[in-house]
Amino acid sequence: MAATQEEILEGLAEIVNEIAGIPTEDVEREKSFTDDLDVDSLSMVEVVVAAEERFDVKIPDDDVKNLKTVGDAVDYILKHQG
């Protein structure tokens, strides 16, 4: 069953917490991965791979650079999940 927007946000928060050590409650839609959440370009790859596994979605490298905010990632996953 496809995940809802809330479930995706919650899952991403857990992933970002695991990889960058950011408290889950700080992972909000409008937050920028690099500027607000201390997720640099390499950590972003780890976040993306973890999200791919969790939400059964493929996020090619070319699309990763468009995911600036948590909301961008939530919307992308919502649209592309299997």
Add this chain to the structure above:
Amino acid sequence: MPSKIEPGKGSAYPRILGVGGYRPTRVVPNEEILKHIDSSDEWIRSRSGIATRHWAGPEETVAQMSLEAAGKAVASAGIAPEQIGAVVISTVSHFKQTPSIATEIAHRLGAGKAAAFDISAACAGFVYGLTIAKGLVVDGSADHVLVIGVERLSDLTDVTDRSTAFLFGDGAGAVVVGPSDVPAMGPSVWGSEGDKADVITQTVPWDGFRVGAVAELPLGEDGELKFPAIRQEGQTVFRWAVFEMAKVAAQALEAAGISPGDLDVFIPHQANMRIIDSMVKTLKLPEHVTVARDVETTGNTSAASIPLAMERLLATGQAKSGDTALVIGFGAGLVYAATVVTLP
């Protein structure tokens, strides 16, 4: 009836008998790299884990560094140079294409008329060479094979490119592979992914410097011809290196019949500390496994990185002779190779 051909009488069990390394005398700290790029020591360390690297001086040629490392490897193996039956050198930074650098090294080292040739497999080159050496010893085509990984990547570094200027280093690492009484090298898990050829590449081919060969000659801001450099797509390389190479590493363990719990040492190609840390996490290696982190003070030395790291782990007592080590090389091609070995 075809004539009967005698098969070779090699050793069933090849082994790394000795290892040696050479690091150029000049140590280049991040502060020096920062003269040419807008970055910071903190940024470089956080993205790569690299604090210093060695850059070769004019006397520290590819040949000279190779000889230094090879001499140590031969001494450490306890053999005489004339016992070497083949010399295999992996490098992407020896700028005279023919003859090979291997023939010069065989001659200058005193390896007589040993077979000698260069191979091109970038950062996987050392394990590719090891794989070839293993086959030669098993087959009996050579009793002892000298495998050298050597690079002067400072020559292929664009010091003004803020994403790669800090990555590369120079040096040479060598091993001697010879016969053993017990199994000491597992099968190699290796391959290539030519569909990703553009991910890590030399900016301009040598014949691109012929006038008219390409639409625009590679010119720097000063209008001078710009020497080729190595460029890479960092995120793509990171994803491939961490997640795809972890699978290859796991396959190499399985092929050798070694469980992660049996492993003593992990020596991945020293590309970037973040790749190493993430690979260790993905592979779920047990705490007791010693992980090579030579990249911090050596940078990425491509084909030389694994034997250099191996030599340092043994020299500092972090690893010991007889330990079981997983080695994996991966890089431009893309190419990769992993195997399990007993440390010399």
